[in-house]
Amino acid sequence: NAGVTQTPKFQVLKTGQSMTLQCAQDMNHEYMSWYRQDPGMGLRLIHYSVGAGITDQGEVPNGYNVSRSTTEDFPLRLLSAAPSQTSVYFCASSDDRVNEKLFFGSGTQLSVL
Amino acid sequence: EDKVVQSPLSLVVHEGDTVTLNCSYEVTNFRSLLWYKQEKKAPTFLFMLTSSGIEKKSGRLSSILDKKELSSILNITATQTGDSAIYLCAASNFGNEKLTFGTGTRLTIIP
Numbered sequence: 001n002a003g004v005t006q007t008p009k010f011q012v013l014k015t016g017q018s019m020t021l022q023c024a025q026d027m028n029h030e031y032m033s034w035y036r037q038d039p040g041m042g043l044r045l046i047h048y049s050v051g052a053g054i055t056d057q058g059e060v061p062n063g064y065n066v067s068r069s070t071t072e073d074f075p076l077r078l079l080s081a082a083p084s085q086t087s088v089y090f091c092a093s094s095d096d097r098v099n100e101k102l103f104f105g106s107g108t109q110l111s112v113l
Numbered sequence: 114e115d116k117v118v119q120s121p122l123s124l125v126v127h128e129g130d131t132v133t134l135n136c137s138y139e140v141t142n143f144r145s146l147l148w149y150k151q152e153k154k155a156p157t158f159l160f161m162l163t164s165s166g167i168e169k170k171s172g173r174l175s176s177i178l179d180k181k182e183l184s185s186i187l188n189i190t191a192t193q194t195g196d197s198a199i200y201l202c203a204a205s206n207f208g209n210e211k212l213t214f215g216t217g218t219r220l221t222i223i224p
Contacts, residue, residue, distance in 0.1 A: 004155075042117075043156075043201065043214040058211065090155065100145055100205050100212065104155035 002026045006091050006105035013081040013112045021076040021108050023091030029103070031094040032074040033058070034066065036087040037107075043090065049074055081112045115140045119202050119215035126192060127223050134187040134218045136202030146178050146185045147212065149201040156201055159187075189220075197222045 004025045013019060025032065033048035045058030049068040063085060065077040074093075078085060088109050092102040116139045126132055138146065145163045149156040160169045165180035173196075176187045189196055199219050203212040 040216055042216040045211055100147055100161055101158050106154045
């Protein structure tokens, strides 16, 4: 069972570079979301989607874009990387509309120099 | 602003001990309280609590919600080294498809 698959696992960027973090789930979940995890800050919601074609901002959306063209995929784009975006990023999906029981991917450790 | 606070921040105990982890919340239109376990990477779901005073149990882990005190505890009895992890608490509210997470409790079990 693949579940939620994130790529890459590690990435180093230079300030100003752009990149896309990939997320795919094979559970036919409607709800998908992106979180970042920083020391002492807990998990913070970046963007989320309640279905294909529908996205919305979370708590910390600045500097990130998302799209949801299919149920399976929910990529996160960093437009112009900044050192403040150094973090561990998690993609998650849920099969309930209130998005409580989340299934997480294994994370992407991103460093921006 | 919704807030979830966990204590202690970290805890080191010996194998076989019993531990209690705490979570308090301030959430508008509270719906449910959730616990997740994060070992090396991805958090995994443990419990969801919506009713006050009803214990949820899974093996050596149990959790209970106190809506009057706006808090929850997670108990682990007869701890094992495999219980070493970060335990995350999160709260949801009605009308909002978002979870508010606490910063977690890092639990270390010494053999």
